Amino acid sequence: MAAPEQDEERETTVETVDEEELYGPSEELLENVSAALAEGDIPQVETLIEDLHPADVADLIEHLAPEERKLFVEITRHVIEAETISHLDETVRDEVVEQLGPQAVAEVVGELDTDDAVELLEDLEPEQQQEVLQSIPAEERILLQQGLTFPEDSAGRLMQRELVAVPSHWTVGETIDFLRAAKELPDDFYDLFVVDPTHKPLGSIPLSRAMRSPRLTRLTDIMETELRLVPFDMDQEAVAYLFKQYALVSAPVVDDAGRLIGVVTVDDVVRVIDEEAEEDLMRIVGASDTDFHAPAHLIAWQRVRWLVVTLINTMIAATVISQFQDTIQHLVALAVLMPIVAAMGGNAGVQVITVTVRALATRDITPQSNVLRIVGKELIVGFLNALVFAAILGVVASIWFGHVELGLVLAGAMIFNMVWAGFAGTLIPLLMDRLGLDPAIGAGPFLTTTTDVLGFFSFLGLATLFLT
Amino acid sequence: MAAPEQDEERETTVETVDEEELYGPSEELLENVSAALAEGDIPQVETLIEDLHPADVADLIEHLAPEERKLFVEITRHVIEAETISHLDETVRDEVVEQLGPQAVAEVVGELDTDDAVELLEDLEPEQQQEVLQSIPAEERILLQQGLTFPEDSAGRLMQRELVAVPSHWTVGETIDFLRAAKELPDDFYDLFVVDPTHKPLGSIPLSRAMRSPRLTRLTDIMETELRLVPFDMDQEAVAYLFKQYALVSAPVVDDAGRLIGVVTVDDVVRVIDEEAEEDLMRIVGASDTDFHAPAHLIAWQRVRWLVVTLINTMIAATVISQFQDTIQHLVALAVLMPIVAAMGGNAGVQVITVTVRALATRDITPQSNVLRIVGKELIVGFLNALVFAAILGVVASIWFGHVELGLVLAGAMIFNMVWAGFAGTLIPLLMDRLGLDPAIGAGPFLTTTTDVLGFFSFLGLATLFLT
Numbered sequence: 023m024a025a026p027e028q029d030e031e032r033e034t035t036v037e038t039v040d041e042e043e044l045y046g047p048s049e050e051l052l053e054n055v056s057a058a059l060a061e062g063d064i065p066q067v068e069t070l071i072e073d074l075h076p077a078d079v080a081d082l083i084e085h086l087a088p089e090e091r092k093l094f095v096e097i098t099r100h101v102i103e104a105e106t107i108s109h110l111d112e113t114v115r116d117e118v119v120e121q122l123g124p125q126a127v128a129e130v131v132g133e134l135d136t137d138d139a140v141e142l143l144e145d146l147e148p149e150q151q152q153e154v155l156q157s158i159p160a161e162e163r164i165l166l167q168q169g170l171t172f173p174e175d176s177a178g179r180l181m182q183r184e185l186v187a188v189p190s191h192w193t194v195g196e197t198i199d200f201l202r203a204a205k206e207l208p209d210d211f212y213d214l215f216v217v218d219p220t221h222k223p224l225g226s227i228p229l230s231r232a233m234r235s236p237r238l239t240r241l242t243d244i245m246e247t248e249l250r251l252v253p254f255d256m257d258q259e260a261v262a263y264l265f266k267q268y269a270l271v272s273a274p275v276v277d278d279a280g281r282l283i284g285v286v287t288v289d290d291v292v293r294v295i296d297e298e299a300e301e302d303l304m305r306i307v308g309a310s311d312t313d314f315h316a317p318a319h320l321i322a323w324q325r326v327r328w329l330v331v332t333l334i335n336t337m338i339a340a341t342v343i344s345q346f347q348d349t350i351q352h353l354v355a356l357a358v359l360m361p362i363v364a365a366m367g368g369n370a371g372v373q374v375i376t377v378t379v380r381a382l383a384t385r386d387i388t389p390q391s392n393v394l395r396i397v398g399k400e401l402i403v404g405f406l407n408a409l410v411f412a413a414i415l416g417v418v419a420s421i422w423f424g425h426v427e428l429g430l431v432l433a434g435a436m437i438f439n440m441v442w443a444g445f446a447g448t449l450i451p452l453l454m455d456r457l458g459l460d461p462a463i464g465a466g467p468f469l470t471t472t473t474d475v476l477g478f479f480s481f482l483g484l485a486t487l488f489l490t
Numbered sequence: 491m492a493a494p495e496q497d498e499e500r501e502t503t504v505e506t507v508d509e510e511e512l513y514g515p516s517e518e519l520l521e522n523v524s525a526a527l528a529e530g531d532i533p534q535v536e537t538l539i540e541d542l543h544p545a546d547v548a549d550l551i552e553h554l555a556p557e558e559r560k561l562f563v564e565i566t567r568h569v570i571e572a573e574t575i576s577h578l579d580e581t582v583r584d585e586v587v588e589q590l591g592p593q594a595v596a597e598v599v600g601e602l603d604t605d606d607a608v609e610l611l612e613d614l615e616p617e618q619q620q621e622v623l624q625s626i627p628a629e630e631r632i633l634l635q636q637g638l639t640f641p642e643d644s645a646g647r648l649m650q651r652e653l654v655a656v657p658s659h660w661t662v663g664e665t666i667d668f669l670r671a672a673k674e675l676p677d678d679f680y681d682l683f684v685v686d687p688t689h690k691p692l693g694s695i696p697l698s699r700a701m702r703s704p705r706l707t708r709l710t711d712i713m714e715t716e717l718r719l720v721p722f723d724m725d726q727e728a729v730a731y732l733f734k735q736y737a738l739v740s741a742p743v744v745d746d747a748g749r750l751i752g753v754v755t756v757d758d759v760v761r762v763i764d765e766e767a768e769e770d771l772m773r774i775v776g777a778s779d780t781d782f783h784a785p786a787h788l789i790a791w792q793r794v795r796w797l798v799v800t801l802i803n804t805m806i807a808a809t810v811i812s813q814f815q816d817t818i819q820h821l822v823a824l825a826v827l828m829p830i831v832a833a834m835g836g837n838a839g840v841q842v843i844t845v846t847v848r849a850l851a852t853r854d855i856t857p858q859s860n861v862l863r864i865v866g867k868e869l870i871v872g873f874l875n876a877l878v879f880a881a882i883l884g885v886v887a888s889i890w891f892g893h894v895e896l897g898l899v900l901a902g903a904m905i906f907n908m909v910w911a912g913f914a915g916t917l918i919p920l921l922m923d924r925l926g927l928d929p930a931i932g933a934g935p936f937l938t939t940t941t942d943v944l945g946f947f948s949f950l951g952l953a954t955l956f957l958t
Contacts, residue, residue, distance in 0.1 A: 047858055198701060201702045202703070223504060234675065251505065276506060295760060314855075315854075325871070326878065337886070340827060343825060343826045354819050358808050360829075361811070361832065366800055366801065370793070373776060380768055386552075389517070403789050474829065
């Protein structure tokens with residue numbers, strides 16, 4: 023919609039943002055909504071949320087207690103905006119969609135841009151999805167059904183079908199006249215795409231450039247011709263990389279024949295960047311990347327996987343220790359000191375592996391990087407730190423137990439384990455990446471197994487050799 | 491610059507992006523550049539990089555070996571683009587800036603938008619910075635010097651001064667005529683800002699909306715009046731949140747008097763989002779967030795801090811174990827099994843703390859969230875998983891050492907430690923956040939101390955009570 027309709031003095035809400043009140047619904051709003059819900063005061067609830075941005079209403083819904091949430095959705099079901107639903111986190115959105123029923127959800131879907139609509143649809147149960155789709159007009163339904171056939175997390179899922187494509191023989195003036203007359207345009211767009219008669223992109227024109235050019239200018243004279251076309255099946259991580267690398271605000275998506283079928287806009291990419299960074303983080307520590315509102319038993323189940331890995335790891339470590347029971351019996355101080363070697367190696371290793379995984383994700387390391395140089399640097403880092411801590415701990419242990427040889431053994435094991443941490447922390451993710459595996463998955467738990475096992479083995483092994 | 495000057499048939503490079511060749515310079519390009527550098531073939535080097543995007547040239551420079559890099563910069567110093575310099579990672583950029591000298595850097599700075607120019611300047615040594623600033627024309631120098639006075643990581647640093655502000659009495663037609671005639675405009679812009687005579691923002695107009703409106707439309711009739719003004723000293727994390735929450739592409743920045751002084755665009759925010767996510771990740775594992783190209787001794791030094799924390803932690807854990815030396819002497823199996831309790835608790839805890847820190851960062855948890863509900867859920871998750879693993883490990887230990895009581899003690903300590911992990915993993919970051927501290931800083935190392943100490947204490951303590 024181009025021009026708002028009201029003619030009277032427009033109500034403006036230009037205000038400077040206060041960082042203190044930026045995040046989430048205010049305490050006051052939450053209390054007022056809760057109170058109004060408790061009293062069943064429907065008009066009051068509607069008044070309270072009337073001026074809120076849909077994203078803020080979504081936050082409000084997420085902050086309500088489950089019972090309140092249900093009531094809130096029931097009360098506001100006829101005024102709730104499509105945008106609000108699309109902003110909800112997955113778990114809460116599922117609940118709300120379930121509660122609204124297919125007919126209402128179909129209306130919501132109809133109001134959204136195709137990218138948001140597909141995102142909402144893809145999370146539904148197959149039957150629910152069918153029910154909703156059947157309530158949508160044929161023309162749009164076909165686009166949505168096609169959207170659902172694109173691979174998950176691909177450019178095709180991310181793109182919206184609404185875009186502005188103009189023929190190459192037009193001038194700036196003709197384009198502006200077209201835009202002024204056209205009814206079916208995206209709410210917001212940032213680039214015009216110049217296409218040939220077969221709908222293949224020839225170039226793009228940032229709106230700012232089009233607006234600055236005289237009416238008679240031919241589009242082909244001002245279009246950006248260094249155009250990077252995104253194949254519909256490109257992974258969203260790659261799309262995000264394109265946007266970051268070339269500071270894009272929108273990018274054209276093409277089908278197998280090279281025809282323009284959609285456009286990815288930067289707001290979707292911002293979401294992807296956030297998601298991918300979170301995914302890396304969660305995978306490194308071995309937590310799941312489900313959303314924050316998932317129920318306890320589901321979260322517990324998703325974390326079990328990496329706890330099982332940890333369990334196996336520690337069993338291996340325990341087996342190693344058990345080989346040295348006689349040595350420990352002979353010198354119990356070993357049992358006191360052995361966790362130090364394992365923990366220092368583990369911690370140093372997790373630092374290294376996190377840096378490496380992140381460098382792979384941000385493409386600071388690429389297949390063309392010099393692996394020897396990268397591993398070499400971490401070996402030096404590991405060795406420098408190992409020397410410092412081995413010296414400190416060697417002295418501490420010598421004094422504590424009045425046993426200089428014990429201090430030396432501890433220092434030796436420390437150096438060995440921390441250098442290993444630097445080596446394995448770089449090499450393991452690099453190898454996994456070369457093998458086409460996600461280097462982030464369980465990197466932490468996996469690495470700490472090796473530092474535990476090697477830490478116990480080197481320390482107890484050296485002790486057996488030199489102290490008994 | 492609005493219209494490129496060439497009149498002949500324009501060379502176009504519209505091509506579908508190949509995901510395989512997306513990241514970093516190709517093997518072939520790297521080899522060719524290296525070869526050309528080795529032969530001192532200057533024209534060849536220039537030809538090779540001629541068609542590359544500045545961001546890709548920056549990647550190329552980062553991928554070269556240090557000696558090659560020096561040579562490359564020397565050879566290309568007169569053709570290297572300002573954008574290329576601004577895309578380099580900090581460590582490499584420092585090297586390049588040092589090599590180019592103040593005069594050349596001043597030229598580079600002059601070509602950049604103020605935000606990129608300030609970013610380049612802020613990293614320089616004070617003397618270098620002064621030298622460069624003196625070589626810049628007075629008018630721009632003042633803007634840059636002002637930019638440098640804004641707090642680090644604030645909206646003021648992030649914004650560019652170049653923007654399009656128009657008076658409120660104009661029509662769409664007048665605005666378009668102005669844009670066509672104006673010389674000093676930003677390269678790219680996405681919104682027009684409508685200001686009053688004192689330069690205070692009244693509203694914003696997305697370019698797409700302006701283009702679709704008839705010439706005679708008054709700007710005040712189509713402007714967006716729900717405008718969120720960003721104070722110049724707002725933290726960049728808050729700015730990023732605004733962009734994510736409200737899907738913005740640009741946002742107006744105001745001074746203390748509420749006057750429009752700049753605009754933050756989404757490309758800068760994308761960088762911030764990436765940086766902030768990385769910062770969280772690095773802080774949780776206790777690694778530094780320096781860039782990937784920093785030299786080894788610097789990296790080693792920055793990681794020492796958290797290794798010292800780990801050292802203190804493990805010393806505490808060792809002290810706890812040392813209190814139970816008699817018990818261990820009496821039953822060496824305890825030394826074999828005790829790392830299991832510590833590791834399972836530590837791993838579960840790091841999962842919880844990572845999820846909590848991330849939920850705080852993405853504002854899934856806000857000051858208005860129900861803390862009891864959040865902690866309660868993690869306690870349930872911890873307890874569910876604890877039951878499963880306590881059962882498994884209890885049985886394994888009973889059979890392994892033929893000692894049922896030992897298995898029971900292990901199971902008990904496991905349950906205790908994993909529930910603690912769920913409790914502490916949520917409560918520690920929530921508390922830190924309430925106290926105004928960064929919950930991510932050292933969250934991992936700090937938590938694993940508590941799970942180590944409690945793990946050893948509960949296991950060895952229970953063993954002392956029941957097994958001796």
